[in-house]
Amino acid sequence: MFEKRTGKIGGDMDKTKTETQTKTEIKTEAEMNVVELATFYVGDALCGMNILQIQEINKLMMMTKVPQAPDFVLGILNLRGQIVTVIDLGKKLGMGETDMSLELRNVIVNSTGSSVGLLVKKIGDVVAVNLTNKEQPPANMSGIQGKFFTGVYKKENGLIGILDINKVLSMEE
Amino acid sequence: MNNQINDKREQAEQTNTDTSIRVQVSLLDSLMTLAGELVLSRNQLLQTIGSEDYHNVDAVGQRIDMITSELQEAIMLTRMQPIGNVFSKFPSVVRDLAKKLGKNVELEIIGKDVELDKTIIEAISDPLTHLIRNSVDHGIEMPSDRQEIGKPESGRVVLRAFHEAGQVVIEISDDGKGLDGDSLAAAAIGKGLLSVEQVQVMSEKEKVNLIFLPGFSTAQEVSDVSGRGVGMDVVKTNLDTLGGSIDIVSEINCRTTISIKLPLTLAIIPCQIIMTGDERYAIPQVNLEELLRIPAHQVKERIECVGNAEVVRLRGNLLPLIRLADVICIERTYFDPVDCEKKVDRRERISDRRGRVSQVSGSDDQGLQQAKTTGAKQSQPRLIDDRRHSPRSALNIVVVSTGSMRYGLIVDQLLDSEEIVIKPLGIHLQGCKGYAGATTMGDGRIALILDVSNLARMAELMPLDDTHRAAEVAATTEETLRMNNERQSLLVFRSSEEEQFGVNLDLVDRIEKINQSKIEELGGKRVMQYRGGSLPLICVDDVATVQSLADREDLLVIVFNYGSKTVGLLAIGPIDALEVNVDIDNVTLKQNGIQGSAIINGYTTMLVDVPELIDTIYPEWVDDSLEFLSEEQGTSFTPSSDAH
Known part of the structure; x- marks a missing residue:
């Protein structure tokens, strides 16, 4: 669903941009493919997501525990009347439980029709990357299986893995 | 971000093209007014908080409360749809089905304007269709059959919706053959859903409601219209999930009325x-x-x-x-x-x-240890009334x-x-x-x-x-059985200290307290003077092998009227008159003079067969006993008021 949506946005943008291009011819092809990534740490790995996929980033709020939920579900919380399921991203990706700290952040995304909060160890910068520089993900990145990534970007301070949020949140193991 | 929102809207429109809804403009206007009011109240609240004028908070809170409930009501109204939306398809359903079955059926629809929540309207459609088809298929007879029993040739199905006690009631009634409770019950027994005993105690209404049992069908053959035995069960389950209920009233060869009660809305539930x-x-x-x-x-x-x-x-x-x-x-x-x-x-x-001391934390071992130590510290004696x-x-x-x-x-x-x-x-x-x-x-x-x-x-x-x-x-079976298992009035007494006996209280005439010295033994029989005559006295151990009468100064004489004669049974206390319903075990302790035993108040009680007791001791009285028995069966003896 997400994929589709982002694809569409991309398409729309392409269209408008080609229109502007034909008129003004200011933007280069490289600039066109630039997307902004919100980055965060899951365990030691630096992961990123298209910033447009993220609804908001919150500090940890009071949660309601759900007995008998899967172990990676920390609970549910009330986000302005919306029920949000909070998931420990580290645990979901097989990195073990995320330790409680002040740097914890809750990344709220909309996936498959409902809101999900991804608990991450801490957040990093917003990084602009060029889509053409994307490389194939390795089989394993800092302990996270490669299948959860759509690609990897090389940056001065290391690698940013692009999380495939639908895959991460799908219930199939 | 804007793009995304637009996109979302687009998507929503794509998926929900068929779920638009008609809303009255006046309702929209009132919604608009309320929204305006809400904004004003919010401004007021912010101002109040900003100026730290806390006296006003109450008033503002109240205002917001009022607007919110009005808003809620108005928004709920936008979801309300007339039930006519569902009803409108039934005339053609009935017409087609009647034509197919060769019946004449008229459908009358009353109360199209009754409004229900959108989700309920959607969910009620299938169950209603099923019920209407049932009415036409099973309820209404063939025209020839109807003529024979003097009914108008064309059958009538009435579909009616109305408000009642905060709920919406939908009634489907037909003037067909009605539901025969007994044949439904027989079918239920045949399918092994119920036992014969269970059916025996059921009321007609309960029998008719058997139709809701899963796997139940009386139809002889399965057709494409009905007879699979899942229908009514599914209808009931569907209504259950909606929070509704269903009930059937039927009169054989006259009418069947199925009434469905539904809540007005589902979105907000108590x-x-x-x-x-x-x-x-x-x-x-x-x-x-x-x-x-x-x-x-x-x-x-x-x-x-x-x-x-x-x-x-x-x-x-x-x-x-x-x-x-x-x-x-x-x-x-x-x-x-x-x-x-x-x-x-x-x-x-x-x-x-x-325990008085509760361990809030710690593993079980620790907890126990703590319990021991704290228990030792607080080893004060426990107060008796402290328990539980x-x-x-x-x-x-x-x-x-x-x-x-x-x-x-x-x-x-x-x-x-x-x-x-x-x-x-x-x-x-x-x-x-x-x-x-x-x-x-x-x-x-x-x-x-x-x-x-x-x-x-x-x-x-x-x-x-x-x-x-x-x-x-x-x-209900159990209850009825218990009711049938008649309550017995028993007089409980003892003859020796250990053994408890009981007699039917109806047989007892009166109870006298006597002193042992008043008993006279003449001609091998015990008698005492009583009301100017001599009263023959007997004892349970004269006949039955039980412990002999306790040797006591004060004794009790239970006086029985036995035909024209009167007999006293010697006994000791404690005596008690009880109303009990007991299962009488007439095997284990059965012997001459004892008709059986039962557990009463925790004691095994032997039930004394007084006529048999007397017959054994005074065989010459047998003729009288017949009269006694007939009298016992005819009118029951009432114990005299001074029985105690």
């Missing part, structure tokens, strides 16, 4: 809020039967263990119990009303008493019922009843079957809504019989 562990949970009022609090001193009497299962006695019935904490696998806790805090429950069984009277041992039980069963849910605390808005849980929690959704509470936190039927399934609680109906039937 719920009972309970607390277990540290979390609040909501139980829909639809499922709630009653709230039960068992005071500490009654816990031991009313909670029983059947195997591993715990049950509570509730008005003569046994109700299975489930601990909410166990089903959802959290630590057992209880709420201590004395200290007003949650504590860990360490009792194995509910009927165990809670502490309010902390009381139990809070929510009695809930679902389509198929009824059980008690043990919770820590019972809180308020509230109107809540149901919100669905995300996909990651779809696996948790115990919850029907979540809702936000007044303080902003979330409470989970419990799905009581799935909880029962998780606790592996099985309904005793196939369905709740069958269980109900079984209950």
